[in-house]
Amino acid sequence: MAIPIPHRICPQKSAMEKAMMVSSSSSSFSISPSVILTQDELKKIAAYKAVEFVESGMVLGLGTGSTAKFAVERIGELLRQGKLQNIVGVPTSKMTEEQAISLGIPLSDLDSHPVLDLAIDGADEVDPYLNLVKGRGGSLLREKMVEGVCRKFVVIVDESKLVKHLGGSGLAMPVEIVPFCWKFTAERLQSLFEDSGCVAKLRTCGENGYPFVTDNSNYIVDLYFKKDIGDLKAASDAILRLAGVVEHGMFLDMATTLIVAGKHGVTVKNK
Numbered sequence: 001m002a003i004p005i006p007h008r009i010c011p012q013k014s015a016m017e018k019a020m021m022v023s024s025s026s027s028s029f030s031i032s033p034s035v036i037l038t039q040d041e042l043k044k045i046a047a048y049k050a051v052e053f054v055e056s057g058m059v060l061g062l063g064t065g066s067t068a069k070f071a072v073e074r075i076g077e078l079l080r081q082g083k084l085q086n087i088v089g090v091p092t093s094k095m096t097e098e099q100a101i102s103l104g105i106p107l108s109d110l111d112s113h114p115v116l117d118l119a120i121d122g123a124d125e126v127d128p129y130l131n132l133v134k135g136r137g138g139s140l141l142r143e144k145m146v147e148g149v150c151r152k153f154v155v156i157v158d159e160s161k162l163v164k165h166l167g168g169s170g171l172a173m174p175v176e177i178v179p180f181c182w183k184f185t186a187e188r189l190q191s192l193f194e195d196s197g198c199v200a201k202l203r204t205c206g207e208n209g210y211p212f213v214t215d216n217s218n219y220i221v222d223l224y225f226k227k228d229i230g231d232l233k234a235a236s237d238a239i240l241r242l243a244g245v246v247e248h249g250m251f252l253d254m255a256t257t258l259i260v261a262g263k264h265g266v267t268v269k270n271k
């Protein structure tokens with residue numbers, strides 16, 4: 001049921017705080033047309049909603065990116081307030097590790113915790129079947145390792161990330177590759193998807209044109225598709241068969257829950 005946000009009864013609160021008041025007690029709610037939220041506020045609403053799934057004693061996969069950082073921030077806040085206890089986090093990037101340390105969240109790794117209770121992370125694209133593109137921030141390998149062993153994987157996005165099919169945004173589908181002969185690997189990746197009008201580009205940083213280097217000392221090749229990729233499982237298998245490839249950013253059949261914040265409200269969809 002859609003619940004209108006009672007924005008007039010709390011004039012001292014910000015638009016987002018009003019939205020958050022309602023989100024804490026319902027799994028779906030609408031946002032009054034008079035409340036205009038920024039994209040960051042939508043990300044925060046989705047993130048806070050996801051943290052409602054966190055219980056004391058859980059081992060958590062901590063995602064990476066501008067949406068996941070709000071979830072990590074919220075977990076730190078609830079720990080500080082004593083509302084959550086005995087949480088252990090497994091970060092999916094060095095950046096998230098630094099954020100978690102700064103918030104006092106106890107950390108561990110997959111060697112010590114090979115199965116996790118719950119992971120919360122953002123995504124770059126989400127299709128109607130909850131398949132994802134991730135890694136535009138370069139963290140796809142650790143994310144896939146961590147989120148692949150979670151009992152529950154909650155994906156948090158604003159509605160701009162929803163696509164009809166992966167690659168549909170026309171933006172990058174990242175592939176992490178070893179630096180050795182990267183041009184060779186990039187060309188092989190491009191040729192795999194000639195029929196989809198694929199262009200493969202090495203990710204570089206800033207104006208100096210140096211390759212972007214991941215937390216694992218690898219490079220990223222971004223694939224841009226003009227047409228539908230087609231069979232995602234077949235595409236995944238073909239990419240992973242190339243010897244220079246470490247991992248790709250398609251997260252197929254991994255997400256168990258999707259939380260989308262948009263101008264009409266927040267929806268929670270379970271697989």
Ligand SMILES: O=C[C@H](O)[C@H](O)[C@H](O)COP(=O)(O)O
Nearest residue numbers: 065066067122135137138139
């Ligand atoms: O490598 C980055 C991660 O896969 C992010 O989770 C993804 O890019 C979404 O990031 P954001 O929430 O900043 O859009």
